[in-house]
Amino acid sequence: MDVAALRAITPGCKHRNHLNNAGAALMSQPTIEAMLRQLRAEAEIGGYEAAGAAQEQIDDAYAALAELLGGRPGEIALFDNATHAWQAAFYSLRLGPGDRILTSRSEYGSNVLAYLQVARRTGAEVVVVPNDEYGQVDTVALAGLIDDRTRLVGLSHVPTSGGLVNPAAEVGRVARAAGVPYLLDATQSAGQFPVDVRAIGCDMLCGTGRKFLRGPRGTGFLWVRDSFLDNLDPHVAEIRSAEWDGARGFTWVPGARRFETWENSYVNTIGLAVAVRQALDLGLEEIGERTVELGARMRGLLDDIPGVTTYDLGEVRCAIVTAKVQGVPADEVVTRLAAAGVNVTATEPLDNQFDNEFRDVHPMVRFSPHYYNTVNELENAAALVAAMVRQPDVK
Incomplete structure (x- = not known):
């Protein structure tokens, strides 16, 4: 998969670090x-x-x-x-x-x-x-x-x-x-x-x-x-x-x-x-391999940050990654990342009623890379999150 070529025909990649593909992906x-x-x-x-x-x-x-x-x-x-x-x-x-x-x-x-x-x-x-x-x-x-x-x-x-x-x-x-x-x-x-x-x-x-x-x-x-x-x-x-x-x-x-x-x-x-x-x-097998890889990388980067906890379940996991940042509400994390050019969103209890009954973890920050995202974009997002943990009062 030629990621550089795919990014070149995706106008949004020039302006944003788009990690909200589970919401709406960037069109080509x-x-x-x-x-x-x-x-x-x-x-x-x-x-x-x-x-x-x-x-x-x-x-x-x-x-x-x-x-x-x-x-x-x-x-x-x-x-x-x-x-x-x-x-x-x-x-x-x-x-x-x-x-x-x-x-x-x-x-x-x-x-x-x-x-x-x-x-x-x-x-x-x-x-x-x-x-x-x-x-x-x-x-x-x-x-x-x-x-x-x-x-x-x-x-x-x-x-x-x-x-x-x-x-x-x-x-x-x-x-x-x-x-x-x-x-x-x-x-x-x-x-x-x-x-x-x-x-x-x-x-x-x-x-x-x-x-x-x-x-x-x-x-x-x-x-x-x-x-x-x-x-x-x-x-x-x-x-x-x-x-x-x-x-x-x-x-x-x-x-x-x-x-x-x-x-x-x-x-x-x-x-x-x-x-x-x-x-x-492109091939769904190839797409699937890359999305799983990027999801695992994003999850690992967040897991490595003290004060950040991921909450994804399942024996098999995909590109959607949910996490909480200690001391920073999910909507504030979303807002601060958006100000830095990174698109993510937050989960809501209304969207997950039965899950909320048993886990009571919502809202969480949801990261969802897709095949046109790069590892550098994931690392950039993780670094911004890490800075929030170190400086929770900095807006």
Whole structure:
């Protein structure tokens, strides 16, 4: 991987030490240019006409995402964000009194709120599976908790709050053996390392373009296994998702596009297609090797600073690193690093409710390098953090 060349086509690298890729990564020049071309076309010839002229590029978003995930283009639906993609799948499940939703302590906050809402509405039950000795979801405990009332296993592949990589494929084997639907949130994993839906064994998967795929904000996607579609009842019917029968009825359109809505930002869709193609061209195995290496280096640098503690769980860890600085609140660390040109963010209890119940460690500072970051950038960030520990009262 030619990191210097990749940085040269990433304008943001000239101005910032960007270690907030788990929030939103820096887009590359090819992605930016493709989006600008489409935006100019919309301004010059009209939005509908520009979309028609770019149909091949729009179609490639589905094809590229299918290749990324190991699925088929007809199994992909596009959204404006990953949460809406996840909700489209989850709220299409038929749940009732006594039904059980099994999830992990690391589940993303918006997913948890949806579970709680549906439990309140329907009388379903939310069951939090314990962690194993590594702090990841305990697959033995998961298997023991599944019974004839279990209607869903929901899992965040990588949580928003740390470097943990949950054993998604082992969860898939447990879910398949029990015949229970499996919804995987790959928001923080897609683009960071290989994610193969066939190997994982999930039935539904959501992701976003803005994070490790380096696409634009306002993009999300859902993959649904073809053979699982009949188990879902989409919660919105409109002219994109359904076909009117000419009388008082309708049928769903084929494939996963039954979850979409008609209006879309095709500027963003084209940007997403280019970004995904860039990841595929680089190779997800190569990307994964570098992101893991950079995450481990960042974690090690922070661990070496007296007064700084990292909190990442899991037997397998990725590029997300969470830490606390003794005597300096997380939001202040974020602000002081930003003033020095370093982008990081902080975790929040609302985003990690079940994790917060058991660890009570939030908020923390979250560092998330990507393959275009350099070791010098990591060392620079660590040195700034070390200076905060030595001089906690210096603003």
